[in-house]
Amino acid sequence: MLSNLTKNLVELERDQVLSEIKERIGQGEDPLKIFEECKKAMDLVGEKYKNKEYFLAELMLSGDLFREATELIEPYLRGKVTEGDIKGKIILATIQGDIHDLGKDIFGMLLKLEGFEVYDLGVDVNPDVVIEKVKEIQPDFLGFSALLTITFDPMKEVIEKLEKAGLRDRLKILVGGGITTPLVKDYTGADFQTVDAMEGVQFCLETIKARVVIRARGGI
Ligand code: B12
Known part of the structure; x- marks a missing residue:
């Protein structure tokens, strides 16, 4: 009801x-x-x-x-999400052709509440701008918000170019937004997909925690 x-x-x-x-x-x-x-x-x-x-x-x-x-x-x-001093950097974008931003902004807001540094590139973002920003910021995460099916190919293009440029290894890529499904994750080559901003935040927190543990054990 x-x-x-x-x-x-x-x-x-x-x-x-x-x-x-x-x-x-x-x-x-x-x-x-x-x-x-x-x-x-x-x-x-x-x-x-x-x-x-x-x-x-x-x-x-x-x-x-x-x-x-x-x-x-x-x-x-504020205060609904767990407080903590573990931080990471994330770039967010709604890719070229798509101007929906309500979901992206909510995900970004929740991440900020968790202490992440959020670089929001906005909507209708050119794929090359995303790549340049990844080079410049060297973030832990890249998050795409997608509400239109026409975004699948440009997101895939960005991920392929990041791989070719050797910028993909340490970077976890998330896709979210109403029209995304696990198939979109596979098609684009992302690491994580959700239609729930809180799940996305959880993924980022867990990834950062795992990295802290690996580093403490002498890993990367
Ligand atoms: C509001 C809306 C608009 C508004 C957007 C306002 C804005 N500032 O964003 C306006 C009027 C601009 C708009 C325009 C259009 N829209 Co529109 N729109 C919608 C609508 C009704 C709601 C979208 C929304 O904001 N939902 C609420 C948010 C909170 O949900 P969300 O985005 O899914 O986000 C949540 C999660 O997914 C997650 N999340 C979101 N992003 C990310 C990213 C990451 C990394 C993570 C981890 C999580 C995450 O966090 C949020 C909270 O949990 C949808 C219907 C729908 N079912 O989604 C259609 C819809 C997306 N629109 C549609 C269409 C067709 C259009 C237009 C083409 C219409 C037209 N003829 O012009 C244009 C496109 C313009 C363009 N080039 O982008 C279609 C898309 C169809 C398709 N398969 O491609 C939909 C699905 C409607 C439909 N059923 O036909 N739209």
């Missing part, structure tokens, strides 16, 4: 959505649960768009409303 919040967000009832979130947060409800209900609404908006019940205008309005909703939730997510 759909929650009231999910239904109202699908119906683009801005005032009701924002006031319910404020009220539930005020009552001390788990912000992650509220977030999940908002995310569910975005999937349903997507379905309505696909079925031609909604058009581009509704997609845009839903995107703006979702951002407003997550801005209300964000301050309460």
